[in-house]
Structures are given as structure tokens and as C-alpha cells.
Amino acid sequence: METKVYKVQEDNIDLNIIKQAADIIKSGQLVSFPTETVYGLGADGLNEEAVKKIYKAKGRPSDNPLILHISEISELDNLVCEVSEEAKLCIKEFWPGPLTMIFKKSKIVPDIITGGLDTVAIRMPSNKIAKELIKHSNTPIAAPSANLSGRPSPTSADHVYEDLNGKIGLIIDGGRCDVGLESTVLDVSGNIPMILRPGKVSYEDLIKILPNTIIDKSILKDGEIPKSPGQKYKHYAPKGQMLVFIGENEKVVSKIKEESRKYTKNGNKVAIIATDESIKEYTTTDGLVLSIGSRHNIKSIGKNLFEVLRKCDDENIDVILSEGFEKDNLGMAIMNRMLKASGGNIIKIK
Numbered sequence: 425m426e427t428k429v430y431k432v433q434e435d436n437i438d439l440n441i442i443k444q445a446a447d448i449i450k451s452g453q454l455v456s457f458p459t460e461t462v463y464g465l466g467a468d469g470l471n472e473e474a475v476k477k478i479y480k481a482k483g484r485p486s487d488n489p490l491i492l493h494i495s496e497i498s499e500l501d502n503l504v505c506e507v508s509e510e511a512k513l514c515i516k517e518f519w520p521g522p523l524t525m526i527f528k529k530s531k532i533v534p535d536i537i538t539g540g541l542d543t544v545a546i547r548m549p550s551n552k553i554a555k556e557l558i559k560h561s562n563t564p565i566a567a568p569s570a571n572l573s574g575r576p577s578p579t580s581a582d583h584v585y586e587d588l589n590g591k592i593g594l595i596i597d598g599g600r601c602d603v604g605l606e607s608t609v610l611d612v613s614g615n616i617p618m619i620l621r622p623g624k625v626s627y628e629d630l631i632k633i634l635p636n637t638i639i640d641k642s643i644l645k646d647g648e649i650p651k652s653p654g655q656k657y658k659h660y661a662p663k664g665q666m667l668v669f670i671g672e673n674e675k676v677v678s679k680i681k682e683e684s685r686k687y688t689k690n691g692n693k694v695a696i697i698a699t700d701e702s703i704k705e706y707t708t709t710d711g712l713v714l715s716i717g718s719r720h721n722i723k724s725i726g727k728n729l730f731e732v733l734r735k736c737d738d739e740n741i742d743v744i745l746s747e748g749f750e751k752d753n754l755g756m757a758i759m760n761r762m763l764k765a766s767g768g769n770i771i772k773i774k
């Protein structure tokens with residue numbers, strides 16, 4: 425299959441392209457599209473045969489449920505049994521935006537979406553291209569991140585092309601994703617709201633609205649069994665082995681330099697994930713040195729993380745030595761992805 429890539433500008437959307445893409449969705453085929461978090465791989469969420477194609481293209485395990493994307497709040501009623509007061513508050517505050525909520529599902533949601541669970545994940549994205557596509561498709565769009573299963577999520581159309589070229593008909597190229605990390609997943613189907621996956625909508629944001637929100641233990645700790653099916657799989661993983669160092673900045677830098685010498689000496693190709701502040705401390709003899717962004721702008725770090733991990737894959741890096749970050753606000757999402765990418769290798773330097 426030939427994969428076409430059409431560029432669309434979010435502030436000047438070409439509706440002809442959106443309509444073509446919507447026709448592909450309506451005909452039961454797949455389209456990759458930008459959202460504010462990461463690129464999605466979309467299909468008609470109420471068409472079982474179409475959704476099957478998502479699992480096939482990604483190589484995704486069938487018990488890992490998908491998010492349904494809507495463009496109007498009124499679409500929610502059809503898809504869920506009830507919307508709690510807590511969910512209503514979150515909708516008011518955070519939709520459209522990078523928050524997915526888990527509800528008790530209605531009968532019309534196919535089992536293939538939910539992996540057999542009685543709950544369904546729903547999100548209303550704020551990216552205008554995504555919204556127009558959903559609106560013109562006239563159906564909720566099921567969309568996981570548009571990467572091959574196990575690879576870092578795609579934050580540009582190039583990343584999607586790299587993973588899915590030949591497997592899907594169309595990629596809408598809307599430029600780089602603003603957040604760069606997948607949406608926060610919040611379970612509002614039970615009595616106590618629980619964060620199952622951290623994202624741009626942070627714990628600190630959520631407790632302002634829902635003070636009793638709790639966090640699934642597995643988010644920041646390796647070895648705990650996650651509540652969300654998708655979180656149990658090895659995720660976001662670069663091909664090389666990744667080690668993340670946390671502690672005082674100076675000590676972290678000198679430890680990374682020491683480790684890089686050791687690994688290089690043993691014949692490994694090493695990459696260092698530094699920051700704008702620390703990059704000048706390393707030299708090219710330490711390895712391939714990449715800046716992930718500025719410590720004074722944590723948003724830049726979230727935006728660049730997956731791109732930097734993909735860069736390491738492109739360069740066939742064996743060992744990635746990364747600086748770590750504080751776990752508050754967006755830092756929780758960043759450190760959660762680093763925990764997964766490193767297979768739990770987060771090392772505290774004393």
C-alpha cells in the first residue's frame with residue numbers, strides 16, 4: 425500500500441484534505457492524524473473490522489484497549505452509561521485537551537475497543553485538525569499512538585512514516601505535536617478518581633478540581649502491577665539500553681561522564697541525554713550528546729523526549745545515559761516515560 429502524506433496547517437485547515445481523510449475513516453480504513461499530545465492512528469471506533477486493522481498495523485496486543493476520540497461533548501452520552509459529577513468537573517476544566525477519562529461503557533462500544541473490559545477510555549482533543557477530522561468522519565475515532573507497538577510514540581509525521589509506511593493509506597502532517605507525551609489517563613468509573621497514566625494534565629492540576637485523586641503506584645515505581653492494561657507492556661523503549669541518573673546536577677553530570685567512558689571503552693556506542701544547561705559539560709568523546717531541552721522550561725523536555733529517543737535508535741546507540749528530572753507537575757509524566765524506556769533503570773546519585 426502506498427502511504428500518502430498531506431500537509432495541513434492547524435491555523436489554516438484545508439477542508440478538502442480533511443474530507444478525503446474522513447472518507448477513508450468512513451470506508452473502514454486507517455488514517456494517522458496529529459493531536460496536541462502525539463500522532464494517533466485512527467479508525468471508525470464503532471466499526472469492528474476497521475479497529476482490527478489498527479491492532480494489525482501496530483502489532484498491538486489485543487487486550488490493550490483503545491481511546492475513543494470525540495469532537496463534541498454531546499457525543500459522550502451515547503458511549504457511556506453515566507457521567508459522574510467528578511467527570512463533569514474535569515470535562516469543564518480540561519476538555520478539549522490532553523486528558524482521557526475512563527467511564528463505564530455503553531452497549532454500542534464494541535468489545536474490541538475495550539479489550540473486553542466494561543469501561544471505555546474517551547478523550548476530546550484540542551488540536552483543530554483532529555477535531556475537524558472527527559467531526560467530518562461523523563463517528564468517534566479510535567486512536568492509539570501511531571507507532572509500532574513498543575517504539576516511542578510519534579511526535580511528528582516523519583516518525584509515523586518511519587513506523588507505518590506501506591501499512592496505512594494516509595498520514596496528515598500537522599507539524600510537531602505541542603505536548604509530545606500521551607494524554608493523562610484518569611479513571612472516573614469508580615468512587616475515587618485514579619491517575620492511570622500521567623500527562624500534561626498533572627496531579628497538581630487534578631487535585632485542584634478533585635482533591636481526592638490518587639495515583640496508580642506503578643506510575644513511578646518499577647515492579648508494581650499497573651491498573652491500566654497498556655501500561656504493563658514494555659513501552660516507549662529505545663533499542664539501546666537506557667540508564668537515567670537523578671540527584672544533584674553536578675554529581676549527575678560527572679557520573680554520566682564516568683559511565684560513558686566505561687561503556688565506550690567496552691566497545692559500546694554511547695549517547696548522552698543532556699539539557700541546554702549541562703550540554704557544554706560533555707565533549708564528543710563522551711558520546712553522541714543530545715539536549716532534551718531546558719531545565720527552566722520543563723514543557724520543552726516533554727516535547728522533545730520521544731524525538732530524542734528515536735534519534736538514539738536512528739544512530740544505532742547501544743547505551744543511553746540520561747539526566748533525570750523532578751517528579752512534580754509535568755515532570756511526573758516525563759519520569760514515568762523515562763522509567764518505562766529504561767526498564768526501571770533510574771539510579772539515584774548520592
Ligand code: TXA
Nearest residue numbers: 461463464489543544545568569606607652653654655
Ligand atoms: O494522547 C493520547 O492519549 C494518544 C492520542 C493519539 O490521543 N493516544 C494514546 O493511545 O496514547 P494509546 O492506545 O497509545 O494509549 C491508551 C492508554 C493505554 O495505556 C490503554 O491501556 C489505556 O489508555 N486504556 C484504554 N482504555 C482503557 C480502559 N478501559 N481502562 C484502563 N485503561 C485504558
Ligand code: MG
Nearest residue numbers: 568569577606
Ligand atoms: Mg501508545
